[in-house]
Amino acid sequence: MALSYRARRRWSLVVLVIGLPVYIVACVSVMNWLERPPLLVELAVYVGLGVLWALPLRFVFLGVGKSDPEAEAD
Template identity: 70%
Template structure:
């Protein structure tokens, strides 16, 4: 079932305001628990994790920044 524009917009806000900070805390916690690698390896891991978090949510974010396709068209004045 496809999400409506309003539902995608709401879920994207939930993901960005709650999910992303929780993901960042989890990643930093796991990185602190393991033995610290060299600075370049650690930077590479953080960059990779920065891209990986968005992959499962790609369908939610797609088209959210555009105008609502379900909204009635406004007549030109």
Template identity: 60%
Template sequence: MALSYKARRRLAALILLVGLPVYIVVAITVVSLFDRPPILLELLIYVVLGLLWALPFKFVFLGVGQADPEDDA
């Protein structure tokens, strides 16, 4: 079952306002469990983790910034 446009907008907002900060805290916690790697490796780890969080939610964010397709006016 496909999500409606309004449901996708609400879910996207929830993911960005709640899920992303939680993911950031978890990523920093996991990286800090190990000895601090060299700065370039640490940067690479954060870039990869920053891209990985969005992959499962790609379908939610598609078209959210566009006008409502069901809106007539």
């Protein structure tokens, strides 16, 4: 089931406004649990977690910045 353009816009807003801050708090909590690892390990974890959130949600953000393809051309 494909999402409509309007649904993708709404879900992308929900993900960015609510989901991403929650995910950031979770990532910082994981880093605190590791008790300050070496700098390169910390960088690798942050980069990995930074990419990890976007992979399953890329279909939500696909084409959101473009004009509505279902709208009538005036």
